Amino acid sequence: MSDTISEIKSGGEASLAKKYSQLLARQGILVAFVLFLVVFSIFSDRFLSTDNFMTVIRQASIIGTIAIGVTIVVIGGNLDLSVGSLLSFCTVLVVDLHDKIGPTGAIGLMLVFALLIGAINGYLIGYLKLNSLIVTLGMLSAIQGITLIYTGGQNVDIQNQEGTWFAFFGRGYLWGIAVPVLIFLGLALIAEFVLKATTYGRKVFSVGGNPAAAVFSGLRRNRMVFSTYLLSAFTTACAAIILGSRVMGSQNNVGQGYELLVLAGVILGGTSLLGGSGSITRTIIGVLILSFIQNGLLLLGYPYYAQWLVTWAVIILAVWLDIASTRGKIFTSFS
Amino acid sequence: MATLAHKAKSLVIEQPIWLFVAACIVVFSLSTEHFLDIGNFKNILVQTSTIGLIALGLTFIMINGNIDLSVGAVLALAACLAVDLQSSIGIPLAVTVGLLSGVVLGALNGLVVWKTGVDAFIVTLGAMIGVRGLVFVYTEEQSFYATDFAYADFGTSSIAGIPTLALLFVVLAALMHWILSRSVHGRNTYAVGGNRQAAIDAGIRVGPHMVINFMIGGFFAALAGVTLSTQMGAATPNLGRDFELWAITAIVLGGTKLTGGAGSIVGTLGGVIAIGILRNGMNLLQVPSFYVLVIMGTILIAVLFIDRQVNRNAEQELNV
Amino acid sequence: DMKIGITQNNVGVDSYQTTYEKAFKEAASKTDGLETVVLDAGGDVARQIAQMQDLIQQQVDAIIIWPTNGQAVVPVVRQAHQAGIPVIITNSNIADAGQEFIAAFSGPNNITQGEYSAEMMCEALDGKGQIVQISGQPGYTTAIQRQQGFEQRLAEACPGVEIMETQPGDWNREKAQRVMENFLTKYDKIDGVYAGDDNMGVGALNAAKAAGRAGDIAFIGATNFAVGYEAMERGEYYGSVYQSPVDDAEAALQTAIDVINGKEVPKLNYFDTPKITQSNMSEFDKPVF
Amino acid sequence: MNNLDSIENYGVHEAGTAPILSLEGITKTFPPSVVALDGVSFGVHSGEVHALLGENGAGKSTLMKVLAGIHKADAGEIYLEGRPIKMENPMDAKHQGILLIHQELSLVPEMTVAENIFLGYLPRKWPNRVDWKKLYGDADAILKRLKCNFSAKDKVSKLSIAKKHMVEIARALVFTPKIVVFDEPTASLTDTEKFVLFDVIHDLKAQGVAIVYISHRMDEIFTLSDRITVLRDGGYRGTVETKETDEDEITRLMIGRSLDTSRNIDTAQFGDKVLEVKNLSCGSLFQDISFSIRKGEVVGMYGLVGAGRTEIAETLFGLRTPTGGEVLLDGKRLDITNTTDAVRNGLALVPENRKEQGLVLGMSCRDNITMAVLQHVSSAGVLSRAQESNIYDKYAEELAIKSPSGAQKVGNLSGGNQQKVVIGKWLATHPKVLILDEPTRGIDVGSKSEIHKLIRQLAKSGYAVLVISSEMPEVLGVSDRILAMYNGRINGEFLDSEVTEDDLVRAISFEQKGQL
Numbered sequence A: 001m002s003d004t005i006s007e008i009k010s011g012g013e014a015s016l017a018k019k020y021s022q023l024l025a026r027q028g029i030l031v032a033f034v035l036f037l038v039v040f041s042i043f044s045d046r047f048l049s050t051d052n053f054m055t056v057i058r059q060a061s062i063i064g065t066i067a068i069g070v071t072i073v074v075i076g077g078n079l080d081l082s083v084g085s086l087l088s089f090c091t092v093l094v095v096d097l098h099d100k101i102g103p104t105g106a107i108g109l110m111l112v113f114a115l116l117i118g119a120i121n122g123y124l125i126g127y128l129k130l131n132s133l134i135v136t137l138g139m140l141s142a143i144q145g146i147t148l149i150y151t152g153g154q155n156v157d158i159q160n161q162e163g164t165w166f167a168f169f170g171r172g173y174l175w176g177i178a179v180p181v182l183i184f185l186g187l188a189l190i191a192e193f194v195l196k197a198t199t200y201g202r203k204v205f206s207v208g209g210n211p212a213a214a215v216f217s218g219l220r221r222n223r224m225v226f227s228t229y230l231l232s233a234f235t236t237a238c239a240a241i242i243l244g245s246r247v248m249g250s251q252n253n254v255g256q257g258y259e260l261l262v263l264a265g266v267i268l269g270g271t272s273l274l275g276g277s278g279s280i281t282r283t284i285i286g287v288l289i290l291s292f293i294q295n296g297l298l299l300l301g302y303p304y305y306a307q308w309l310v311t312w313a314v315i316i317l318a319v320w321l322d323i324a325s326t327r328g329k330i331f332t333s334f335s
Numbered sequence B: 001m002a003t004l005a006h007k008a009k010s011l012v013i014e015q016p017i018w019l020f021v022a023a024c025i026v027v028f029s030l031s032t033e034h035f036l037d038i039g040n041f042k043n044i045l046v047q048t049s050t051i052g053l054i055a056l057g058l059t060f061i062m063i064n065g066n067i068d069l070s071v072g073a074v075l076a077l078a079a080c081l082a083v084d085l086q087s088s089i090g091i092p093l094a095v096t097v098g099l100l101s102g103v104v105l106g107a108l109n110g111l112v113v114w115k116t117g118v119d120a121f122i123v124t125l126g127a128m129i130g131v132r133g134l135v136f137v138y139t140e141e142q143s144f145y146a147t148d149f150a151y152a153d154f155g156t157s158s159i160a161g162i163p164t165l166a167l168l169f170v171v172l173a174a175l176m177h178w179i180l181s182r183s184v185h186g187r188n189t190y191a192v193g194g195n196r197q198a199a200i201d202a203g204i205r206v207g208p209h210m211v212i213n214f215m216i217g218g219f220f221a222a223l224a225g226v227t228l229s230t231q232m233g234a235a236t237p238n239l240g241r242d243f244e245l246w247a248i249t250a251i252v253l254g255g256t257k258l259t260g261g262a263g264s265i266v267g268t269l270g271g272v273i274a275i276g277i278l279r280n281g282m283n284l285l286q287v288p289s290f291y292v293l294v295i296m297g298t299i300l301i302a303v304l305f306i307d308r309q310v311n312r313n314a315e316q317e318l319n320v
Numbered sequence C: 001d002m003k004i005g006i007t008q009n010n011v012g013v014d015s016y017q018t019t020y021e022k023a024f025k026e027a028a029s030k031t032d033g034l035e036t037v038v039l040d041a042g043g044d045v046a047r048q049i050a051q052m053q054d055l056i057q058q059q060v061d062a063i064i065i066w067p068t069n070g071q072a073v074v075p076v077v078r079q080a081h082q083a084g085i086p087v088i089i090t091n092s093n094i095a096d097a098g099q100e101f102i103a104a105f106s107g108p109n110n111i112t113q114g115e116y117s118a119e120m121m122c123e124a125l126d127g128k129g130q131i132v133q134i135s136g137q138p139g140y141t142t143a144i145q146r147q148q149g150f151e152q153r154l155a156e157a158c159p160g161v162e163i164m165e166t167q168p169g170d171w172n173r174e175k176a177q178r179v180m181e182n183f184l185t186k187y188d189k190i191d192g193v194y195a196g197d198d199n200m201g202v203g204a205l206n207a208a209k210a211a212g213r214a215g216d217i218a219f220i221g222a223t224n225f226a227v228g229y230e231a232m233e234r235g236e237y238y239g240s241v242y243q244s245p246v247d248d249a250e251a252a253l254q255t256a257i258d259v260i261n262g263k264e265v266p267k268l269n270y271f272d273t274p275k276i277t278q279s280n281m282s283e284f285d286k287p288v289f
Numbered sequence D: 001m002n003n004l005d006s007i008e009n010y011g012v013h014e015a016g017t018a019p020i021l022s023l024e025g026i027t028k029t030f031p032p033s034v035v036a037l038d039g040v041s042f043g044v045h046s047g048e049v050h051a052l053l054g055e056n057g058a059g060k061s062t063l064m065k066v067l068a069g070i071h072k073a074d075a076g077e078i079y080l081e082g083r084p085i086k087m088e089n090p091m092d093a094k095h096q097g098i099l100l101i102h103q104e105l106s107l108v109p110e111m112t113v114a115e116n117i118f119l120g121y122l123p124r125k126w127p128n129r130v131d132w133k134k135l136y137g138d139a140d141a142i143l144k145r146l147k148c149n150f151s152a153k154d155k156v157s158k159l160s161i162a163k164k165h166m167v168e169i170a171r172a173l174v175f176t177p178k179i180v181v182f183d184e185p186t187a188s189l190t191d192t193e194k195f196v197l198f199d200v201i202h203d204l205k206a207q208g209v210a211i212v213y214i215s216h217r218m219d220e221i222f223t224l225s226d227r228i229t230v231l232r233d234g235g236y237r238g239t240v241e242t243k244e245t246d247e248d249e250i251t252r253l254m255i256g257r258s259l260d261t262s263r264n265i266d267t268a269q270f271g272d273k274v275l276e277v278k279n280l281s282c283g284s285l286f287q288d289i290s291f292s293i294r295k296g297e298v299v300g301m302y303g304l305v306g307a308g309r310t311e312i313a314e315t316l317f318g319l320r321t322p323t324g325g326e327v328l329l330d331g332k333r334l335d336i337t338n339t340t341d342a343v344r345n346g347l348a349l350v351p352e353n354r355k356e357q358g359l360v361l362g363m364s365c366r367d368n369i370t371m372a373v374l375q376h377v378s379s380a381g382v383l384s385r386a387q388e389s390n391i392y393d394k395y396a397e398e399l400a401i402k403s404p405s406g407a408q409k410v411g412n413l414s415g416g417n418q419q420k421v422v423i424g425k426w427l428a429t430h431p432k433v434l435i436l437d438e439p440t441r442g443i444d445v446g447s448k449s450e451i452h453k454l455i456r457q458l459a460k461s462g463y464a465v466l467v468i469s470s471e472m473p474e475v476l477g478v479s480d481r482i483l484a485m486y487n488g489r490i491n492g493e494f495l496d497s498e499v500t501e502d503d504l505v506r507a508i509s510f511e512q513k514g515q516l
């Protein structure tokens, strides 16, 4: 009798523990994040300060803003590697136009061109159904070339840096919070709402989850895919405004390599590259983790390349944990 | 004769990239005098051999349904090891260590892909960042150079008038073609990539099979690092950045599907040579470097588009 | 008639290199009977080697190379030499092992530049203080040499100035700005910043201004860019090294022409790169790049 | 017949014959919480055809995968010829002479037929070379035995679905196995091919091979099998001699109740013509198709696989561009070039492949059901959870969808319930014309009859319905009128009340003019 009772009891505990561990595993990325913060705070007294946190989040805001758009593209079932050179293009354009036609015109015109490039991506991938990896890779190269042709290879600068309200986007503060952070988090909030609560968002998830079924249900795959590229171009353009305003100038290759950092952040956040699942909130956590790794290791005095090794491990472990928890097994079962 | 024509036709349909190569040759030989020289073709072969060697191994991995984004970083590590170690353990051993590093990292990537079930794109994106970190940890940002010119001499040497590196590439390409199309391992590579579950159900040991292909990929990336370092007599930590993208591009242009299960070494060869000829021809024509970027990007997309047009079956297609 | 080929490092990475290319083409077009082949390696050693091979294949009369890496191009320089084509190195020298295969080097002395910056730093801080360093793209000879010159000279001339930390800024202003932000949170007291060029120096200045700490810090760069010159005018930037890409390009071309014509040229052809600070900047034109 | 329902009786076939293979107490769970098999025991004899029956999701395929070394059981033993065997992977099973012919196509599209047949054991020559001569020779011999009219060198991706299934079946003849499992082999075979398969099964049986045969088609089960084992909800329900049982009993075992097969033919009042198709053609796929459907009418479209029926449905739904002819809806000409227009105009298509075309498997049942009516469950583009749930609840009840909740991932439902979700999605759009392409393919008898009833109900409530099917009983059971397709053309049109099976077989098999 007592045997049975203890058995039931231990069984109950086990299942409770299991529940918790499952919850933990599913929120693996959050757990990793908190763990990170704790470890770094223990080892570096500089780490755990509002100042430092604000710096890190502000630095993450550029990658983060782009990652919002790229997350939407990836949920829709595609990739966007062109954001790096698009960021260069937009920054160069807005900075260069600033002194020529003023900040309003510069921002407006730059947005038009950004959306135009987004539309080209979207047309090739959405309507012509070409592979997104290769198309955006080609665009990566082409846009970089166009940027260089536009400037003739020269750096661009804003002359009167003190006297322009353009400085607000990269350097300003509102309610004591840096404006880039506000832009980043504000866009994220809107994007998460759009994805989770609107018909548009639902359609993106459907198209990414099963394009054929979406079309068979009367959704327009081509139009949806097209629109996701407009969005990633838009968020990239926003990031360019932050970047241009922060630096008040730009080199032609300023965005080089951002595409991979952005993708790493999106992946860390657990958005599946197969499409149909993902979340902006988790992407933000992914991007912040990358930023905190960089900042934390630097504060601890490691050379900058140490962060690459840590990033390697963190990417694989985070995604592994995610997969293992839905699979219910740590390792795959096939031989 | 008829079968030859037939073969040529099916080659064009299955691998329109060769048509593109032919077009490039015609255009460049009409527009620049040095293009048709034998010497220039030797150059093109040597120059393409680096991306080409990477692409040989990567073709296996991609037909297998995986991808390896870390090949550029692996190339750098192997090159640095092979050059740095030769003063202490001699050239043959140093080269062996360099090649081994590629095989080991390939095995690591493969094991992680197999055991964790994380997509190869993600695993090797991580490795692409991390292995570059390893390179910097090892080199502490410094470049190494080979004190012994014999090492660099190998890179510029010729056998029977053909550059050794070009010869090596061609011979290995033939070998890899043979393995892929004739051997059981090669055929299983298609099976695993074409339908992984079917391969598992048929009793093919898919995990170890994939690990072997990752090791082959790592080996070839490392070999490319070694041959490149013989051309430089040196190795730098930044070596091979973006090479993975060019190799993947060449492979896809050659008709290998990113989803796996289809592709060929002959196609990859076409892709690699197409890129090599384009670069060489544009150098000869002195196309300004900014325009080269635009042209390369545009051509990449155009070839993809043409390939789709050639291979599509309009009647079977749905208006989706 | 002569034909000169050039393979540059990475045009478009910053204005310096772009202005160099423009000046080179301009100077070439003014020379009668000169044909040039202008190529760019895009920062990739492998591509630069391929371009060297293509130039050898075209049998140009001389090759000018702006090395992406001073060591890795030695064998291909040797190859050109063996093919009987004289090689002129521009802007940043190649490794010692390659010296016997080159006709001449023409460019700034990057080690000296580093030394100059060290001396200016010493002056600005009165021989005492804590500084940070933002270096150029890792692995690039120019970056390495400037850092080397700076560190050696600083240790000798100014043992009281301590370099707390060095991080690369990749010749990139935004990257340098981020690096500086982290330095600012990490160190409460920073007296000086040495940046491998003004592009990065101004990035660091931006960060310090945003943190309200620019006034306490002496900023010293190299390769005076227009933005650096302006910051100096505003009194925010201490000094830099004046280096003209136009001089750089013209010197390289002239050296090549002289070599082809069989004139004697000095093996090491340094052009002048003086210190520029707030106090003597009026003697210099504002850089066009 | 009293041996039903008693687990003890399994395998006690006839005195003295021990089963060549027996599975005992097999349990298998899929994380996080699916109990696919719960202590199932089961045995087969040499030279016997043993049918395995059960509803969708009963655990048939899972049990067979355990047997074939693809899944590892959590508990239980497998005995071969009386000895316990360990099954770690598919190779182990093959070495023991156990072969599984899969339900889902398990082929590699870009490889040749021969390579697929010998997948996993390509003949080798030193060193690790494929022995192509032997491979193609052996494969050709097998194809000949199966009377296949394609070559061993053909690429599998170029074959029709039916031929692909023949390749799958050809794998049974590579070695002489001790045990072969056929998991729903006939789901997409034509009759000719089906009979070839039956011949093969007879041959194998004669050679003493033990055969496990899984199918949802009762007629096949009763023609082929010697004994029948029934599974329900992952549990063993009993084994019976085929000779001693009938469909009713088996059905009761399977679904725990008997089936209401009455069709309630109420010669309903048909309304006006809703859909009218005139001389519709699409390249070589189909030509000169003319028919109409009235309000309240069910039109069946019967034909062999490849006759072009799916393509007609796809064309009506805007997925293909016709090369000729016209389509009228309520008397007005329709020009539909995409599915969005089709839906807007009141067309609905339940596609033949529900997993690939019907559902987003990773999304919830609710989200799938509202997929085509998002504009009705939102205001200003913002979704209303409440309205979505209303729709889900409504159709979950109306269609009796068995799912723990609307939030359940649709991929976790059984096939029949998945199909109901697809139907629900379309009912929610209140279409005028409902097209169902193979609405019950791979669906168990229970769900099947529910779906048939549903189709009749829908028609009665005013829909115009087109049902495409390759199963004669289905077309006969649900339609008011039947169109027979042969080779891209309508080869005959019949009233359900007058048609005979013979008429239908002839109309789908030969060029001829049918009668009305």
Ligand SMILES: Nc1ncnc2c1ncn2[C@@H]1O[C@H](COP(=O)(O)OP(=O)(O)OP(=O)(O)O)[C@@H](O)[C@H]1O
Pocket (backbone or CB within 6 Å): D030, D031, D034, D035, D036, D054, D055, D056, D057, D058, D059, D060, D061, D062, D063, D103, D412, D413, D414, D415, D442, D444
């Ligand atoms: N790999 C798997 N992972 C999770 N659940 C699974 C898996 N395979 C099967 N199941 C579940 O196990 C149960 C039994 O499935 P199984 O495929 O054996 O049914 P079946 O009897 O063959 O049905 P059908 O007649 O539809 O083929 C189902 O609930 C199914 O959803």
Ligand SMILES: Nc1ncnc2c1ncn2[C@@H]1O[C@H](COP(=O)(O)OP(=O)(O)OP(=O)(O)O)[C@@H](O)[C@H]1O
Pocket (backbone or CB within 6 Å): D157, D158, D159, D160, D161, D303, D304, D305, D306, D307, D308, D309, D310, D311, D352, D437, D438, D468, D469, D470
């Ligand atoms: N030769 C083939 N190669 C590849 N796929 C094919 C081939 N023939 C037919 N198919 C595919 O098989 C499926 C069934 O064939 P099809 O649609 O032509 O016939 P059907 O008359 O609709 O028959 P059913 O509805 O019974 O499948 C279709 O999806 C079709 O695209």
Ligand SMILES: O[C@@H]1[C@@H](O)[C@H](O)OC[C@H]1O
Pocket (backbone or CB within 6 Å): C013, C014, C016, C017, C091, C142, C171, C196, C197, C222, C223
């Ligand atoms: O800015 C750098 C300049 O200082 C150096 O001289 O050449 C390379 C440039 O990128």
Ligand SMILES: [Mg+2]
Pocket (backbone or CB within 6 Å): D060, D061, D062, D103, D183
């Ligand atoms: Mg089944």
Ligand SMILES: [Mg+2]
Pocket (backbone or CB within 6 Å): D306, D309, D310, D311, D352, D437
């Ligand atoms: Mg069909």
